[in-house]
Amino acid sequence: MPKSIWGTISASANTEGGIIVLGAKERNDGTLEVVGLGDADRMLDDFWNAAHSTDKLSYYAMSDRDASIESTDGKDLILIEVPRADRRLRPIYVNGNPVTGTYRRDHKGDYRCASNEIQAMYRDASDESVDTRIHENLTVDDLYAETIGSYRRSCELHHSAHAWADLPDDEFLCRTGAAKVGSDGKVHPTSAGLLMFGEEWRIMAEFPHYFLDYRQELGTDERWQGRITSQDDSWSGNMFDFYWRVFNNMKQVINVPFKLDENSQRVDETEAHDALCEAIANCLTNADYNERRGVVFLWKEDGLHFSNPGGFLIGIKDAYIGGNSDSRNETMMKMFTLINIGEPAGGGIPDMVKKWTAAGYGRPVLSEQVNPERSSIFLPLESKENSDFCEWGQNASSTSLAHGDMSALLTVPNAQSSDNERVAFRLAIEQGRVTTAMLSESAGASKLTANRILRHLADIEVLTWRGRNKTDPSQ
Structure with a gap:
C-alpha cells in the first residue's frame, strides 16, 4: 500500500x-x-x-x-x-x-x-452563513442612504403591499438581515448589509481584499473599451450598485426579438436576461470576500465571464443538477430574491442553463480552480448549434466513458438521436456519469423512459454500466 x-x-x-x-x-x-x-x-x-x-x-x-x-x-x-x-x-x-x-x-x-x-x-x-457577522463598530447611519433607498424602491416595485414597506430604515434592514441588534442593544450592520449598502472605503476597512471589477474587452487595439471598479470614487462601490451597473452594461449583448405582451407593449427582456441576472447574483453571493483577487466580470468576444474567490460549496456536478441551495452568503442571496433576482431553492444554476440555451446561445459552463480557489461561470455568445459542434469535438475524444469504438460514440450527437439521448450524453460528459434519476429530471421524462434510454445507450456501447449487477439500485 x-x-x-x-x-x-x-x-x-x-x-x-x-x-x-x-x-x-x-x-x-x-x-x-x-x-x-x-x-x-x-x-x-x-x-x-x-x-x-x-x-x-x-x-x-x-x-x-x-x-x-x-x-x-x-x-x-x-x-x-x-x-x-x-x-x-x-x-x-x-x-x-x-x-x-x-x-x-x-x-x-x-x-x-x-x-x-x-x-x-x-x-x-460553519452552519452559520459568513455574512451574518455583526459589525458593532458601525451603525446603520454609516451605510450609504442612496443605495438603501434604491433597494427599497425595488422591493416596493415587486411587493407593493408588503408589510415592510412603511418600516423605518433600521427596522427594514433588520428584517432583511442587513442589520442586527448587537450586544449593546443598538442596531448595527451585518456583513451582508455592509457589502450590499456600504461605501467602498468602509467595506475595505472590514474586508481588506474587497474588490469588484468589470471590463469590456472586445478587441486587441485597447486593453478594454469600458471598465467599472469598486475603487472608482465616482460611485458608492458597494455590491448592490455594482450589480445594476454591470447588468445594464452586459445586457446590451443580448438579442431582443420583437415581441408584444397582452397589452401590446414591447417586451424588452427575455429569458436570457433572467439567466444573466442569475449569473451575476450567483457570483456576488458565492464570493469569499476574505480572499484575494476579488470578483471579476469580463465581456469578451466569445461570451460573458464571471469569476469570484471561493469554490462552489456543493460542487459543480450537484450545481448543474440543482435542488440543493447552499450559498456562501445566504443573507445576501435572500436580499436579492426579495427583489426577484436569483433562485433560493437550489434551482438557480439549472434555471440559468435552461434559459440561456433556450434563447439560442451555447450551454453555460461552470468551472472551479484551486490554489487560489475560484469559481467561474461562462455564458457563451455563439449560437447553440455552433456550441454543440464545438463541445462534441472537444469532449468526445477525451471522455473516459466510451466502452465501444469512437464511431459508436459519435453516433449519439447527430440528427438521428432523440432529444433525450442527447440530454443523457451531455450529462455523462459534463458530470462523468448519468443515472436514471438525473436523466428523468433533466429531460422531463418518466423514470421508466429514462431507464430504457440508458439501457439502449449501454447496449450500443456508448455508455457503460457501473454497479454490482444490472439490478443494483446504486448502479
Whole structure:
C-alpha cells in the first residue's frame, strides 16, 4: 500500500473527488498500463483497516462500495472512488494534523494546503452563513442612504403591499438581515448589509481584499473599451450598485426579438436576461470576500465571464443538477430574491442553463480552480448549434466513458438521436456519469423512459454500466 495514497485521498476529498487505481502504472504518453496486484484481497483489507482509523484520516468519507477489486486481462486492480467531501466535513486531513496533513489537487497533482486555504475551508464548514457577522463598530447611519433607498424602491416595485414597506430604515434592514441588534442593544450592520449598502472605503476597512471589477474587452487595439471598479470614487462601490451597473452594461449583448405582451407593449427582456441576472447574483453571493483577487466580470468576444474567490460549496456536478441551495452568503442571496433576482431553492444554476440555451446561445459552463480557489461561470455568445459542434469535438475524444469504438460514440450527437439521448450524453460528459434519476429530471421524462434510454445507450456501447449487477439500485 503506497504511503502517498492518504494524501491523495485528502486531496481528492477536498477538491472534486476522483478515482485512485492501484495495480496500474502511467506511461509517458499519459495512458495506463495494467500491471496487476499480487494479493488484491489482502491489500484491500489493509486499506479499509487504515481508512477506518482517525489517526490516518480525519473523517471516513467513503462507503464500502467506493472501493472494489476489478479484473482486466486476468490481472487484479483496486479501484478506490473518493467522493467530494461535504463542505461541513472539510478539511479532510491525514495523520491527525490539519496544518501539515491537508491536501488539495490541481492540474499538477496533489499539493499541501497553505494556512489561508485551510482557514477558508473551516469558514465554509460553519452552519452559520459568513455574512451574518455583526459589525458593532458601525451603525446603520454609516451605510450609504442612496443605495438603501434604491433597494427599497425595488422591493416596493415587486411587493407593493408588503408589510415592510412603511418600516423605518433600521427596522427594514433588520428584517432583511442587513442589520442586527448587537450586544449593546443598538442596531448595527451585518456583513451582508455592509457589502450590499456600504461605501467602498468602509467595506475595505472590514474586508481588506474587497474588490469588484468589470471590463469590456472586445478587441486587441485597447486593453478594454469600458471598465467599472469598486475603487472608482465616482460611485458608492458597494455590491448592490455594482450589480445594476454591470447588468445594464452586459445586457446590451443580448438579442431582443420583437415581441408584444397582452397589452401590446414591447417586451424588452427575455429569458436570457433572467439567466444573466442569475449569473451575476450567483457570483456576488458565492464570493469569499476574505480572499484575494476579488470578483471579476469580463465581456469578451466569445461570451460573458464571471469569476469570484471561493469554490462552489456543493460542487459543480450537484450545481448543474440543482435542488440543493447552499450559498456562501445566504443573507445576501435572500436580499436579492426579495427583489426577484436569483433562485433560493437550489434551482438557480439549472434555471440559468435552461434559459440561456433556450434563447439560442451555447450551454453555460461552470468551472472551479484551486490554489487560489475560484469559481467561474461562462455564458457563451455563439449560437447553440455552433456550441454543440464545438463541445462534441472537444469532449468526445477525451471522455473516459466510451466502452465501444469512437464511431459508436459519435453516433449519439447527430440528427438521428432523440432529444433525450442527447440530454443523457451531455450529462455523462459534463458530470462523468448519468443515472436514471438525473436523466428523468433533466429531460422531463418518466423514470421508466429514462431507464430504457440508458439501457439502449449501454447496449450500443456508448455508455457503460457501473454497479454490482444490472439490478443494483446504486448502479
